[in-house]
Amino acid sequence: MTDKTALVVSAHSADFVWRAGGAIALHAAAGWSVTVVCLSFGERGESARLWRQDGMTLDRVKAARRAEAERAAGLLGIADIRFWDLGDYPIRLDRDALFELADLHRRVRPAWTMTHSRVDPYNADHPAVSAFAQEARIVAQAHGHDPGTPVIGAPQVYLFEPHQPEQCGWKPDTILDISDVWDRKRAAIECMQGQEHLWEYYTRVALQRGVQGSRNSGRRMSHGEAYEAVFPTVVGILG
């Protein structure tokens, strides 16, 4: 076992599954404690199928989305999942929420964090959360913020693969071999009953990244998950 920790900041309550489910399952299986914050349920913008049911209300959509995310979290081995219910389309990211996320960085002390791409012309919440999560990390590093608690170091920030990477100016520089945990990620994906149209899409993404991971490393892998790192990787020796 390890005392390593990681923090994933998800705009809506399913994003962490499509975009980071492999990383979460892999690290959880290796004994890491992974914390996930779902800033909203995606109740307005990412729940179309639920809204087609008769008599649907905002509260019922939120409850259904929360139940799906909690089931997925159990399958992935997430140690701590939090739902902040900040609303979506548009998401409300105020100063109090920023300080709360900075404080969470200080409590979790992650070795790495993950959040959304910087740009996404299809979705206003995702880039807003990217900037918000990165700013919270910076505040958590600031000595003048809550001087009674120790500042964090410099955890890498990995940006999730967005739905259409080319339009988002997102370029992968890290591919994680998630072959061993693909079954868990697929089971978590299938918890998202309201977004069945995405199940096969994200399965194809994982297969493509698997092929590319093999091509770039020589390791035999069936499924991959890709990210763009915000900061340089620092090494003691090359190769």
Ligand SMILES: [Zn+2]
């Ligand atoms: Zn989303």
